[in-house]
Amino acid sequence: MKRYFVITHQSQHNGHLNVQDLLPASCKLITGVTVVATVKQAGEMEDTTRELVFPQALITNLTKLDSIAGLFYSYLRTRSSEAESREYFDASILPEITSVLAQNILYTCLDATQQQQLTDNLSQLFLSGFADYLYNEVGLYEKGKGMSNTDFADFIAQHILMFAYLKKEEVFFHTKQAYKQPEPYECGNISLLINGNSFLLRDYMLTANRKVRNLKKEIIPFHEPLEVNSNIHTVFKSNKNSDGSTLTIRIYIEYEHK
Amino acid sequence: METKEIKTPSPIKKLQVIKFEVKKGQTYEFNGNTKTEHDRIKGIFLRLSNPNALQGATLRVWIDDTEIIPDDTEVALLHHNDDLSIQDVAFPLDEKAKNSPVRIIYKDDSANLAVADSYHVRAYLLAEVSKK
16 A cells, blocks of 8 residues: 655755654565655736626527517518618617627626626627628628528527627626746755655756646655665755745655555 | 355445635644445545645545545646546555544645635545445
């Protein structure tokens, strides 16, 4: 059965370390070692933008509501000219679509002002861009001519979804204050000696604040039989990159335990 | 003479979850017991609801009055990342279950959380029940 032993040392003000520790009596065979260095720094706040999940199902459901689906009488697509059709769309249909979407797309993770912001962005997006998108890019007037009323409603519903999806980065996000993760940096060299003569690690470059993986992946394997009352000697040479912060070095010794 | 191979039935794998809430800067001590119906504890791993709290958090664990994770071990080393399978991530151990005591001392020392932040810690014990 493997057991672990942790040795913690702190280096302040870029100090070097030269210390000895007694290994536990039951530690007769070292099978691996890991060194982790961390610096505790006062975290800085920063604004981060996080994406919200695109409400695909919600928009699909909303476009099936009577208040939207019922809008598309043949009236719109049988207008005699594109300009007339578009004028009607701008005046009667677009405001209705926009208000249904804006009133119903709500996120519980947002507070009142953030929600208002999202609602405003969404309204703004649809009022300013959707008609252009439908008439210029999709070619609603030409395509709509031969469709039945339900097909036409489906067609518009589909494009509401597509338009919202294409522009999702402009609307579906929220800003949050989060603490910055400290940056990793090389903080010095470490050597580990057993009983003053056998090196476990020699001038091993230590990176502070690196992302630590699972113990199994961190362990550097060794096979180092020990006598009773062995000691481990830690020598750390700082490279003066730590400024005033306190560097905590943890050495994990994996050993065989019967 | 005919020899018959006696197969020991492979044990059934079970899971026990220990969940607690930790506030920034807090030391939380959990005292509990393994389940009576489980025979052995074969592994342990943890997950935090806020992985930002990993840095600086340390823990110490006893199962059946044996210290299996020594004081000041970083939680990051036992944390289940999404890129690892549970088989790979679990810290292997072999201790008696059957209502044995479990003690976890969890220390948060994270610099990267807002002051009022708290998060949930789940410790998973991989248990085995041998078939009778």
